[in-house]
Amino acid sequence: MKDSVSLHMLNVGYGDAFLFKGAGGTCLLDAGGNLPEEFTGDSGRMRVCDWFAEQDIKHIDHLIISHIHEDHLGGLLPLLEQVTVTHVWTPFPVEAFAEVAVCLPSHVFLPKNVELFVSSLEDYLVLLEYFEFEGTQVHQLRQGDVHMIGDLNIEVLSPAPTVVAKFLNLIEELSLWTDEENDQAVERQIALLDHLDKLSNGTSFILKISFASFVGLFCADNTPQNWQRTAAVKEALIDVNVLKLPHHGQIDSIDPFFMEDMPLRLCLTTSSSTCKYNSAAPIVYEQLKHWAENDGRDLLCLFSDPPRDHPFWQGPDRYASIEISTDGTFTYQLNN
Numbered sequence: 001m002k003d004s005v006s007l008h009m010l011n012v013g014y015g016d017a018f019l020f021k022g023a024g025g026t027c028l029l030d031a032g033g034n035l036p037e038e039f040t041g042d043s044g045r046m047r048v049c050d051w052f053a054e055q056d057i058k059h060i061d062h063l064i065i066s067h068i069h070e071d072h073l074g075g076l077l078p079l080l081e082q083v084t085v086t087h088v089w090t091p092f093p094v095e096a097f098a099e100v101a102v103c104l105p106s107h108v109f110l111p112k113n114v115e116l117f118v119s120s121l122e123d124y125l126v127l128l129e130y131f132e133f134e135g136t137q138v139h140q141l142r143q144g145d146v147h148m149i150g151d152l153n154i155e156v157l158s159p160a161p162t163v164v165a166k167f168l169n170l171i172e173e174l175s176l177w178t179d180e181e182n183d184q185a186v187e188r189q190i191a192l193l194d195h196l197d198k199l200s201n202g203t204s205f206i207l208k209i210s211f212a213s214f215v216g217l218f219c220a221d222n223t224p225q226n227w228q229r230t231a232a233v234k235e236a237l238i239d240v241n242v243l244k245l246p247h248h249g250q251i252d253s254i255d256p257f258f259m260e261d262m263p264l265r266l267c268l269t270t271s272s273s274t275c276k277y278n279s280a281a282p283i284v285y286e287q288l289k290h291w292a293e294n295d296g297r298d299l300l301c302l303f304s305d306p307p308r309d310h311p312f313w314q315g316p317d318r319y320a321s322i323e324i325s326t327d328g329t330f331t332y333q334l335n336n
Helices: 048-055 076-080 112-134 161-177 183-203 231-236 282-294
Strands: 005-010 018-022 025-029 059-064 084-090 137-140 146-149 152-158 206-211 214-218 242-244 266-269 300-303 321-325 332-335
Touching (some): 018 206, 076 112, 084 112, 112 137, 112 183, 152 231, 161 183
Parallel strands (some): 025 059, 084 137, 214 242, 242 266
Antiparallel strands (some): 005 018, 005 321, 152 206
């Protein structure tokens, strides 16, 4: 009989943060964001660092960074002021970022998406320097890899090598322009950063995480339009019973080719309580419920941040995290 593993889905507003805890240690998948405006209101949102402090967790055995976006890694630097980490797993080789810097004049106007991406890229560079200084082992996970990470069997289904290579080529080009100080160089950097931001979701990990009868698919922001539409990929998903919806449950988060035949029992969504950017789109859950009913299954939908007036959530309007069992019963507890 395997020891139990608990899954904690943290309420970080619009962002991802999942903690697995078991006899084999702790595994944190993303750490939400750190934007002040994300932690206003009264839905129970907490920065990951504050939640860890309340739980008196001082060490992470495995940290997985799904991709470079603020709402997935922005909470890491504050967290690392109070915890230690043994292993870090990312989609990229560390050396690809050795010469990268963002050098834009302070007066230059940046579109909001570029501004946020610059912040997340700078955070990622600081994180890599911190891990090197601390002697923390940083590993690249590639498509096709299978690892036992703590108690968890983790299969890497994405990102595709071609997408990672395209992203890293843009990173390399960005590094070539940072020594220039003319208008052309500034414009090119902004264009590259915009392209990197839009490509970043496609570099997200898609991880099949298994423990006993729990078989979860954690997609970060990697939507089905980026997935390889092959029989082999569809076959790899045939036993998935827990789905963390990609891209916060927006309209592009599902596709019948991949999901109609999944024996889903539990759907997890990391949208905001205000459902901004059309996250937690009701039509997504209508379709998932329809597929489940056709297969004679009940489907439980849980939200990291309780959505207001949502047809698929009738629970309380405030909690800081949800603890979910991985024993196949899919029982859960809301924690303030």
